Amino acid sequence: MSFQDIIFYTFSAILIASALGVITVRNPVNSALLLVLSFVTCAGLWLLLEAEFLAIALVLVYVGAVMVLFLFVVMMLDINLDRLREGFWKWFPFGALIALVMVVEISMVLMGKYFGLEEMPIPRPHEADYSNTRELGRLIYTEYVYAFELAAVLLLVAMVAAIALTLRHREDKKSTDPAKQVQVKKEDRLRMVSMQAEKKE
Amino acid sequence: MEYFQQQFITLFGAEWGAMLYAFASNMTFIFAIVIPLLLGVAYLTFAERKIIAYMQIRVGPNRVTFFGIPWLRGWGQPIADAVKAIMKEIVIPTGANKFLFVLAPVLAIMPALAAWAVIPFSPELVLADINAGLLYILAMTSMGIYGIIIAGWASNSKYAFLGAMRSAAQVVSYELAMGFALVCVLMMSQSLNLGDIVNGQQGGSFLNWYLIPLFPMFLVYLISGVAETNRAPFDVAEGESEIVAGFHVDYSGMAFTVFFLAEYSNMILVATLTSIMFLGGWLPPIDMAPFTMIPGFVWLLLKIAFILFLFLWFRATFPRYRYDQIMRLGWKVFIPITLIWIVLLGAIMQLPESIRNTFPLSIWF
Numbered sequence: 001m002s003f004q005d006i007i008f009y010t011f012s013a014i015l016i017a018s019a020l021g022v023i024t025v026r027n028p029v030n031s032a033l034l035l036v037l038s039f040v041t042c043a044g045l046w047l048l049l050e051a052e053f054l055a056i057a058l059v060l061v062y063v064g065a066v067m068v069l070f071l072f073v074v075m076m077l078d079i080n081l082d083r084l085r086e087g088f089w090k091w092f093p094f095g096a097l098i099a100l101v102m103v104v105e106i107s108m109v110l111m112g113k114y115f116g117l118e119e120m121p122i123p124r125p126h127e128a129d130y131s132n133t134r135e136l137g138r139l140i141y142t143e144y145v146y147a148f149e150l151a152a153v154l155l156l157v158a159m160v161a162a163i164a165l166t167l168r169h170r171e172d173k174k175s176t177d178p179a180k181q182v183q184v185k186k187e188d189r190l191r192m193v194s195m196q197a198e199k200k201e
Numbered sequence: 202m203e204y205f206q207q208q209f210i211t212l213f214g215a216e217w218g219a220m221l222y223a224f225a226s227n228m229t230f231i232f233a234i235v236i237p238l239l240l241g242v243a244y245l246t247f248a249e250r251k252i253i254a255y256m257q258i259r260v261g262p263n264r265v266t267f268f269g270i271p272w273l274r275g276w277g278q279p280i281a282d283a284v285k286a287i288m289k290e291i292v293i294p295t296g297a298n299k300f301l302f303v304l305a306p307v308l309a310i311m312p313a314l315a316a317w318a319v320i321p322f323s324p325e326l327v328l329a330d331i332n333a334g335l336l337y338i339l340a341m342t343s344m345g346i347y348g349i350i351i352a353g354w355a356s357n358s359k360y361a362f363l364g365a366m367r368s369a370a371q372v373v374s375y376e377l378a379m380g381f382a383l384v385c386v387l388m389m390s391q392s393l394n395l396g397d398i399v400n401g402q403q404g405g406s407f408l409n410w411y412l413i414p415l416f417p418m419f420l421v422y423l424i425s426g427v428a429e430t431n432r433a434p435f436d437v438a439e440g441e442s443e444i445v446a447g448f449h450v451d452y453s454g455m456a457f458t459v460f461f462l463a464e465y466s467n468m469i470l471v472a473t474l475t476s477i478m479f480l481g482g483w484l485p486p487i488d489m490a491p492f493t494m495i496p497g498f499v500w501l502l503l504k505i506a507f508i509l510f511l512f513l514w515f516r517a518t519f520p521r522y523r524y525d526q527i528m529r530l531g532w533k534v535f536i537p538i539t540l541i542w543i544v545l546l547g548a549i550m551q552l553p554e555s556i557r558n559t560f561p562l563s564i565w566f
Binding site for chain 1: 216217331333336340347350351362365369372373393526529
C-alpha cells in the first residue's frame with residue numbers, strides 16, 4: 001500500500017462517517033458542522049485526482065460561504081426534533097422507494113459501459129507546471145460558453161426571484177439614509193446658546 | 202540536503218524514504234515559518250500598545266525587562282503576558298457544548314497558520330509553490346469564520362452569540378469585495394501563483410507595482426482586510442461597549458489567547474498579502490544600487506511592517522462603525538467599485554497592441 005492509498009482510504013473513511021453523521025446526529029448544528037467536514041474531506045479526495053481548482057472552489061464556495069449562512073440560520077432556529085421525527089414511519093416507504101430509484105440510477109451509470117476500467121483508464125499524471133485552472137477556464141469560455149452563460153443567468157434569475165419574493169414593502173417602516181447621515185454638520189444638530197451664569201440662591 | 206535525502210532512502214527504501222524525507226523537510230520549513238510568526242504576533246501586540254500609547258501621548262508598557270537591562274524596559278511585556286495566559290485556568294461554562302467550545306479556537310487558528318504555506322518570502326523561499334496559490338489563500342481565509350461562529354454558539358451566551366452573528370454577516374460580505382479585488386490582480390498578472398504575481402510587477406521602479414494601476418482595488422482590499430480580521434473600526438464582533446467582548450466573552454486563559462493569536466496572525470497575513478499583491482512583494486522600490494543591495498526578504502518585511510502600522514493607526518484614529526454602515530460600505534460601495542474596475546481593466550486589456558504600447562499604459566500592460 002503506497003502513501004497515496006493510505007491518504008485515500010483515510011479520507012474516504014472520514015467522508016463516509018461524517019456523511020452518515022449528517023443524517024443521524026440529533027443536534028442540527030453538529031449535523032451542519034459534519035457536512036462541512038465531509039465537504040473538506042471531499043476536497044481532499046479531489047486533490048488526489050489532480051482537480052485542484054474544483055477542490056479549492058468546493059472549499060471556497062460551499063465551506064466558506066454556503067455553509068456559513070446555513071449555520072447562521074440553523075443556529076438561530078429553535079428546531080423541535082420531536083416534531084421533525086413525527087410521522088417518520090409513515091413516510092418511510094416513500095423515502096425508501098426514492099432512495100432505491102437513486103441507487104438503481106447511479107448503478108446503471110457506474111456499471112454500464114461508460115465507466116469500465118477500459119473506458120476510463122487511470123488519468124495520466126501531468127507535468128508540474130500544468131495548470132488545471134487555465135484548462136478549465138479555456139473550456140468554459142470557449143467551447144461551453146453558451147451553457148456557462150446560461151447557467152449564470154439562471155442563477156441570477158433565481159437570486160432576483162428569491163429577493164423579490166421575500167422583500168415586503170411596508171409603509172410604516174422607518175429607514176435611515178447613511179449618505180445623508182454622514183453629510184450632517186455640527187450646525188445642523190447642535191445649537192450653541194450663550195447665556196449668563198445663574199446666581200447661586 | 203542531498204546527504205539527508207540519501208540517508209532517508211537507505212534507511213526506509215526508495216518510495217517511503219523519499220516520502221519521509223519530504224515530510225521531514227516540510228516540517229522543518231513549517232516550524233521555520235510558524236515560530237517567527239508567533240514571535241511576530243507577540244511583538245505586534247507590544248508594538249500596538251506602544252504605538253497607540255504614543256499617539257495618545259502616553260508611554261505604554263515600560264516595566265518588564267530582560268535580566269534587568271534598563272534600556273529594554275517594556276520589551277519583556279509580551280513574554281510576560283504569554284506566561285500569564287498559560288498559567289490561567291480555562292473555565293468552561295456549564296451550559297456550553299464542551300466539544301465545540303474547545304474546538305472553536307483550534308478552528309480559528311488553523312486557517313490563519315495554514316494560509317502561510319503558499320506565501321513566497323523571496324524568489325526561492327516558499328514552502329508550497331502551487332499554481333492555485335491565490336485560490337488556496339481565499340479558501341483558507343474564508344474558513345477562519347468557523348472559529349468565531351462556533352465559539353459564539355458553543356458558549357451558550359447571548360453576548361457571544363450576537364458577536365458571532367455580527368461577525369459572520371460582516372466577514373461573508375467583505376469576502377466578496379476582497380475576492381473581486383484579487384480578481385483584478387489576477388487579470389493583471391495572468392497567474393494564480395503568488396510568485397508569478399510578484400514577478401509580474403518587476404520593472405524599473407515602484408511605478409510597475411500593481412498599486413498604481415489598481416489603486417482603488419488596493420484601498421478596497423486593505424479596508425476589507427481590516428473588516429475581515431474584525432479590527433477597529435470594524436470590530437463590532439467584539440464591540441466592548443455594546444456586547445462586552447463578543448464571541449470570546451466566555452473564553453479565558455490559553456483558549457482566549459489562541460483567538461488573540463489567530464486575530465493577529467490574520468492581520469500579519471493580510472498585510473503580507475497586500476504587500477505581495479500590490480506593493481511588489483520582495484522587489485525593491487527602485488531597481489538601483491543602494492536599494493538592490495538590501496535582500497528582498499527585508500523589503501518584504503518593511504512593507505508588511507508599514508501595512509501593520511496602518512492597521513494600528515486606524516485603530517487609534519477612527520471611532521467604531523455602526524453596523525448598518527458597515528454593511529452599506531461592503532455591499533453598496535465596495536462591490537460596485539470592484540465590478541466597475543474589473544470591466545474597465547478587461548476593456549483596457551482588449552485594446553489594440555498599438556494603444557497599449559503608448560506611454561502610460563506600456564508600463565503595466
